[in-house]
Amino acid sequence: MKFSAHIFFTILVGVSVAIAAPGDPYTWRDSTFDYISEDSSDIAKEISVPKLVGVSSTLLLAYGAAYVFVFSKGWWDDDEGGDFHFENDFDYALNLDKFGHFFGGVVIADVFYEGYRWSGVSEFNSYLFAGLAAMSTHIAIDIKDGFAPTWGFSIFDVLSGTLGGFYPMAERYVPLFKYIDLKMSYWINSDAYYDQEHSASGSGIWTDDYVNQTYWLSIKPYRILPAAARKYYPSWLAFAAGLSIDEGVFIKDYKGTPHREVYIALDYDLEAFRPQSRLARQAVKWLNLIKFPAPTVQVYPEVHWYWLYPIKF
Secondary structure (H helix, E strand, C coil), rough: CHHHHHHHHHHHHHHHHHCCCCCCCCCCCCCCCCCCCCHHHHHCCCHHHHHHHHHHHHHHHHHHHHHCCCCCHCHHCCCCCCCCCCCCCCCHHHHHHHHHHHHHHHHHHHHHHHHHCCCCCCCHHHHHHHHHHHHHHHHHHHHCCCCCCCCCCCCHHHHHHHHCCCHHHHHHHHHHHHEEEEEEEECCCCCCCCCCCCCCECCHHHCCCHHHHEEEEECHHHCCCCCHHHHHHCCCCCEEEEEEHHHHCCCCCCCCCCCCEEEEEECCCCCHHHHCHHHHHHHHHCCCECEEEEEEEECCCEEEEEEEEECCC
């Protein structure tokens, strides 16, 4: 099943390259690799009410599906909720959950942005409304958590998700972000999380399985190099630093000390494929949020070598 998932993603990359339209003009990405540049030729110049209504309806359905398949597996369907209260969970999952909320904000905002932009909303307003949508989504979730028997409304969870929601806007308007990518990898190497009882989520849900999640900051040397040096360096080769936690975080009688884990890895910049069609480059943009398996060295707290991390063998 795990192997099939990676094969599926590999196929998607191939498809995104195959559907690229080399005859299209270079309006969205030039030699400076301004990948997020707007291509106004295939974006509506006026707001389309039917499209906007359609986007809103689709997103509502997506939220409904998320509740049915994710949140309904947690405490949300339990009637044991109490009074609304706040709780700042600084010790939970060694704060890796804050990275998860940030990353979730990025994904939510990017989906909202594409919907608003397709509907004819201006570029800046689309980014702005998308960021606000990510913020409101996290507020809604945490309000519900505020009535949970063992959880509570976490201001820092909402703040993390909100910052993630405005990350796509930063990618567009802050030059620094053209040299870096934020990515995530997930692979079930340990069942420690699922083997425990979770008061807030029953048998557990994968979004809280932080033991098997790694969050990455990927740096793109090709874009940093002077133009004269670029011909000697593969445009797709990047390097990433990753942060995860060990399984002891979710083991009650763990004999050691739960700790964070730091990784250094090779990475792939999928944007180097340079597709021209909007559909293809959007596929690449979303796929580039995933840190695909690559040679990796764990540098803290111990040194380990992995051929295709996050797969450990």
